[in-house]
Amino acid sequence: MTVPDEITTPDVMIDVAILDRNIARMASATSNRGVNLRPHAKTHKVLEIAAKQLAAGAVGLTVATIGEAEVFANGGVEDIFIAYPLWVRVRQAERLRRLTETARITVGVDSAESAVFMGRNLGADAGKIAVRVELDSGHHRSGVHPDSAAAIALAAVEAGLNVTGVFTFPGHSYTPGMPPQAAGEEDTILRQAAGALASAGFTEMELSGGSTPTALLGGETAATELRPGVYVFGDAQQLELERCSPEDIALTVASTVVSHHKTGPDEPGRFIIDAGSKILGSDRAPWATGYGRLLDYPAARIIALSEHHATVQWPPGAALPERGTRLRVIPNHVCLTMNLVDEVSLVREGSHSGTWAVAARGRNN
């Protein structure tokens, strides 16, 4: 597929047929496993995509910030989990309170201190907020060991909050070969926490897990709910983790070859495209082959990235594409790319067919 003429590069384009297929596949995979799907909307930040996910059976959305929750609640979403250990000051408590007027709101906690602080600032409205205790399943970021979950849950109840479950993000699944082990650890940790909470009198808890690399693995899971995000688009990380195929890539950054590098006769040729870190994002895992991939040229490597330039190393011996050639780049981490544009161009059967606003872009807090 070529880049439609209506698009000025660099810009983000979404193949709607592939997006729809990705949404349907995850909905069916989670349904077959008997677990709820609560997609992480920080990936796309688009109301129209959230609507497709909910229409396909998602029980609600996951977001990372109160600001994102506000955008989706204003857009009519009625069940939103802010999967983050928020430190809720008075201003944020007021915003949470307003959110509960139209939506069921759940918030993460990973300490008794944050539960007590949030409860105090919510005052009489604390009971309107559901909380889930965050667990560390091996990613070693936020979250606690299952042994601590019951004490935090008890503190939250004491603070007037409504404890409804636990959650974890197995972020260590983002390493080649690791998804099965990370999924196993997530399962173990969720089971341990369920046991610990049951002993403290907390039953029928939601047990919520991640992630795109683990959600499609299948098999038994203790989780009652999964929160994958990236699956809607796919990206170069998922491709290089072998969690999706090139045919599953729904989002690319349209770019133009703007410059050729003069290199020595023995050096492979290089050229510059106009998609840099300000649209691709600059995430690069240690195991990544570069700063993204070219969808139609799998042997090419993006070896350097600055704000408005990416340096592409071309396979030795192959003629460089002419200046002005338009190429499709797969970002390494698609969540960052969506957060860098105000709208995206839609492509249906190779033709430009409108735009969507990235409504929750930049809602950092």
Place this chain on the structure above:
Amino acid sequence: MTVPDEITTPDVMIDVAILDRNIARMASATSNRGVNLRPHAKTHKVLEIAAKQLAAGAVGLTVATIGEAEVFANGGVEDIFIAYPLWVRVRQAERLRRLTETARITVGVDSAESAVFMGRNLGADAGKIAVRVELDSGHHRSGVHPDSAAAIALAAVEAGLNVTGVFTFPGHSYTPGMPPQAAGEEDTILRQAAGALASAGFTEMELSGGSTPTALLGGETAATELRPGVYVFGDAQQLELERCSPEDIALTVASTVVSHHKTGPDEPGRFIIDAGSKILGSDRAPWATGYGRLLDYPAARIIALSEHHATVQWPPGAALPERGTRLRVIPNHVCLTMNLVDEVSLVREGSHSGTWAVAARGRNN
């Protein structure tokens, strides 16, 4: 300084007194060297900051995209250099043509092909666009060797464009110890190009150089103009390159300690703050100590970064800051941070005093 109560974290705050001092210092340094200052506005993207730079004597602005030029031209800026080797299709030619109605517009070229293509699409208006030929002074991104400059300039004239000079970005100055060498190479390349162009009949050419790490070095330079950007704010890269001091840091990201890590008795303590890659950006040079710095805690290290979490390693033996503590983070690369927020909070004498819109944020093309 503490984070003013009005700010909900994570958010960007700018100390206006430091910003003003940074603007005055660079204006005075370039004036003392007898070179023009044309600051790169891709760093800040803010009309109010551009006005300060012009009031301090800048001859015009530098930008990276036509979209950025449109924002500043609409804001009344009358001399704008798009320092990028644009590939100008019909739509972009139309936008350039409109820009020339209110501003003097200069565009980069680094090949005869791109000059011919641009000239053809501008048609009878080609002469309204000034062009400068981009040179590679050692960064090995876009730009050509000085030996090729005259041929490109002749092709541009043939295409109807108005050749007014050359430019280069010594991006290899962004490495510890390298600024003096990079500045020397910039100087050599500019001199060589001036000589080559003079032999081809191009005299009184503008010779435009970079960059924040090299602009304050002082000394003789062939350049007639410099285009530093980051100097207005400073950032962790400039700090670790020893190109600015902590007192020069005008922009920080206000953040909150949201979680403590349980680590072993011999391990230094860690905690999580709520400023992640979606506000700090994820640029990290190989020589950087981490994903940014804490302004008030120079011994702390940001050892991991995800979208909404940064993991801070605290000095061994020191008590971790309590949850809810608000800390000021210096991003590694401030240009990316400004591109992630729609507005910034201003701080004067420690108090919140309004906001500025980041008017050219996200103008990727």
